[in-house]
Amino acid sequence: MEKMEKNESHAISLLVSNKPGVLIRVALVFGRRGYNIDSLVVSPTHDPRFSRMTIVASGDLPTLWQIIKQLNKLVDVIHAHDHTGEIVVERELALIKVKCPADQRTEILQITEHFKGDTVDLTEDTIMIQVTGSSEMLDSMMVMLEKFSIIETVRSGKLIMARGHEST
Amino acid sequence: MQKSKKKLKTGADALLECIHKHGVKYIFGHPGGAAIPIFDALVGSPLKFILTRHEQGATHMADGVARATGRAGVVLVTSGPGATNTITGLITSQMDSTPMVVITGQTITPMLGLDAFQEADVSGISYPVVKHSYLVKNVHDIPRIVKEAFYLAESGRPGPVLIDIPKDIASTLFEPNYDVAMDLPGYHVPSHGDPVAISQAADYLNKARKPLLLIGHGTVIANAGPAVRYLAETMQIPVTNTLLGKGGFPETHALSLGMLGMHGTAYANKAVVGCDLIMSIGSRWDDRIVGRLKDFCPDAIKIHVDIDPAEMGKMVVPHCSIVGDARLVIEELNTQLKKGDTTDWIKQINRWKKQFPLSYKKHGGLKMQYILDELYQMTKGKAVITADVGQHQMWAAQFCKVDHRFHWITTGGAGTMGFGMPAAIGAQMARPDALVVAVVGDGGFQMTLSELATAAVNKVPIKVLIMNNRYLGMVRQWQNLFYDDRLSGVDLEGNPDFVKLAESYGIKGFRIKRNAEVHKVLAAALAYREGPCVIEAVVEKEDNVYPMIPAGAAISEMVLGPPKKKMAKPVGST
CATH class of the missing domain: 3.30.70.1150 (ACT-like. Chain A, domain 2)
Structure with missing residues (x-):
């Protein structure tokens, strides 16, 4: 259990609808759980309907898993993925x-x-x-x-x- | 070539037409400047508008429609304060996963963000309390957005959707295309569960000796009741339900343990402590039912069936999780059952049922339990009961058994005072033939009592049973048990004469003061069908709900009656 409590830095990549308000919806998922965002990049993709977000946040793992699931639940999020530990x-x-x-x-x-x-x-x-x-x-x-x-x-x-x- | 002559319509016309096409009959709400174009379009529309006295009331009425039918209830309000008054209703719906579509008027697009009169950033305010929300910026989007809004509200894990429509967009003329496709690339509704996980669950169930089914609102929403009943009867598994799971499995069934949790039955909670397998079907292991998480069924196999992947491991970490529609998952599971032997377990449970029944003193002061027990005996589970939040709600949940879905309507997750009576109005309008009884406390009732006018004007024959103990009883109970009876802010002095209040709205009023009057007055009220009626029950001022598991305590720390020694302050939330 102790390991679970350790704060780690995580890089989360999101593909989202390119619409107003999406950034707030995403930020609220972090803010509600007291999670600080260390860095956030929003950029257009080759498809004008979607934008890319790359978020680095640090905190305890169970909360982060919950955050990823809640991000995926947002209607405007096509997918959210934690790339930590993967070769990227x-x-x-x-x-x-x-x-x-x-x-x-x-x-x-x-x-x-x-x-x-x-x-x-x-x-x-x-x-x-x-x-x-x-x-x-x-x-x-x-x-x-x-x-x-x-x-x-x-x-x-x-x-x-x-x-x-x-x-x- | 003759050009097809399509009639131009306003955004408001198209909006209402789309709502009507979806099968909606009633819209609940309140007008205001920014919504006038939509109200103008209501003239001549087949949709019936129900004017409420407050926007919160409108949301609970729409929620009542949703919980009585499974289809989205619809609300229409104006911008600014009209819209912010719906927030309580939105969180109530969001917490309990009920379908609702709320339409809010908005200032004209050129004035957005300029602090216009009655402007509020409503979509911004709504984000944390809705499943999704829209701000319409182009009139041509209206047919698609309305289609998406109902689909989002009613599919998967249901929830409220808000559509904010600027006044100029509602007034714009255009040629609507109703045959438009939805555009929801980020929204997926799970249906059949993973076959591997289902086989694993079947394996666990076939091996269990002391299994228990925990059914929640998801069972009701997915209409998984018949499948769950087959599972329980075939495998001889006892079933307990959450507050919102009432109606998912007949509570009069021999295998039913009724409600579990903070004020659940002793035998349900003992079964939770004693089981070797617990399978949740459409419940989210709420803190009201698991108590202290680390002591929750530490040795039992936990299986979780839910349509929302975010519920997996949120509270309880299951051994086996199945994401899918409860009905489809359980139907598939039912094909893989081998009859186990649970005879000893059932015997044990039946001993607990005999040993620790729900009880109350039948003589002495007038008790809510007695009135609710009597109400149940007289309606035999045929009534649709709505409850507000507090002591009366817990006793109603204990004594009014529910056998069928859509017969029990209450605010669970949000615990919203003022929900019960307007929800009953909505439920009654959606199901005109049903006998609808709103059980409310004197505190909660007064938060939305202005909707008596809505009930009166529309002759909605609800029965409003007000449990008047002149206290905010549940808070008083906590202060009594955990804070040395230092009562603070709970005395409802200044209550009106509820019978006279009803009469001033042209509503029939009844009053119960003594045990001997309970049956007679309830019979008269239940028989009264000319319109709404109010029954004021002047009950014992001080009574506490038992059994009780203090918030944040282990289920095994349940107390069955008034504690002999002082109880420690609860560590759980509320």
Whole structure:
């Protein structure tokens, strides 16, 4: 039972009708059970009738199972699926603006290169880095950049897609 | 080529035509500015509009129709406060899975979100209390949306659906296409259960020595009663029912244990504790029936049949779960039965029935139990009984046995005060030949008593039996048992003279004050068919409902009568 209580991060993918109000209905399922949403991405799909939502939330497992079932019950949700533990392609994009005086530029650029990031803006004393990868990789890069004093960050939120013919 | 001359219609005309095509006879509601185009379309419509005195009353009447027939009841109200007044009725319907379609007027589309007069974000407010809701933005969507709304409300696990229609959309002229397909790619209704799970359930049942069937509202909704009866009789399995499961299996049957749970029969609860297998058919293991979850039948095999996959493992984690229509699942299960031997178990249960019968003192002050027992004896289960919420409801559930579906109508999950009387009006209008008795408390009755006017105007011959103890009795019971009798906010001083109140509406009033009057007055009231009547029963002020399992306690902690020592405060919800 103890294991069940442990808070874990879960990536849930939803295919939903592209209609007003769907996001609120989905958010209410989480909110009613006191579940916090860590990240949420809504985007169009190749079919204009549907939208894709990718939600990362953390909390206890029994509640999460209940949430997935309740999400699937929503008339506007075509399907909701928890991809945690499955082999999926996972990506996130981050823009990170760091204080960057000339004497620290080299070190910051080295870190950027290590994480395969790009410099997308540069001023006298700031640098903006764009980086793409797994959420964990972005977290590691942020740790490395912390000592240079980060001015702001914007992250896209996690995107996932099932491999091969599996549907997301 | 001659162009087909289709007549242009307004959105409101099309709306009502679609509702009528669905077989609806009555619409309950209250008008207001944003709904006037729809009310205008009602003139000349074959649909009969019933003007209620409050929108909450309208929702409970529609719910009464739903629970008396299995078909969706329909409500029509205006925007803003008219719409928000339906929220209580929506949650009542949602919690108990009853079909209802609520139509709300809305401000014109260009004013949406601009804080227009009587504007409320009604679809937004409705989200947590409906199965689905619509805001109509295009008049051409009306035929599809109405079709979908009734389908959603009545299929699968039923529930309320709300349609919010802006005034300009209702007034727009268009050429309606009624032959339109539904567009519900995310909605699937389970029907036949998984054959592997059904075989597994059959296997468990065939091996069980002390099995028990727990039937809920789903049995009633799916009309699984005959299949359940075949299962119970073939396998000789005792059957207990939830509050809303009354009517799913005849409570007068030798295998019936009546209602279980917080105020259920002692023998039903003892059977739950003692069984080696419990199979729920269309119940959601509500906290009123399982008590402390971790102590609920710890050693019994649990089988769960439900049409809603989200109910699986929500409360009780079953050994075997079957998602499907209760009737289809049980009919399939019935083909795989091997007659087991439950003789000893049945004997044990019959001993419990003898040892712990439902009882009350037949002399002394006037008791609700006596009146309800008498009502039952006089109507022999033929009446449709509606109940509000509280002590009278629990006693009605204990003493008024129900044998057939659609003969018992009450608010279960939501426990909505004010439900009973309007629900009776709806039930009576849907089934004009039925004898409909509303059993209500003096507290709940006063929450929707203005609907007496609706009953009077439409000459709806319901009998409203008001149990007047001048207390909010169930809360008083809790304060008495768990809070040292520190009564707080439960004294209903200022009650009107209910007989005179009825008479002021032109309604016949009766009063019962003594035991000796019970039979005579009830007989007169039951025989009165000229219109509605009110029977005020002035009952004992202080009486408590037993048996009782304190909220959150284990079922084995049930008390059968007034406790000798002080009881601990319940840890369960309410």
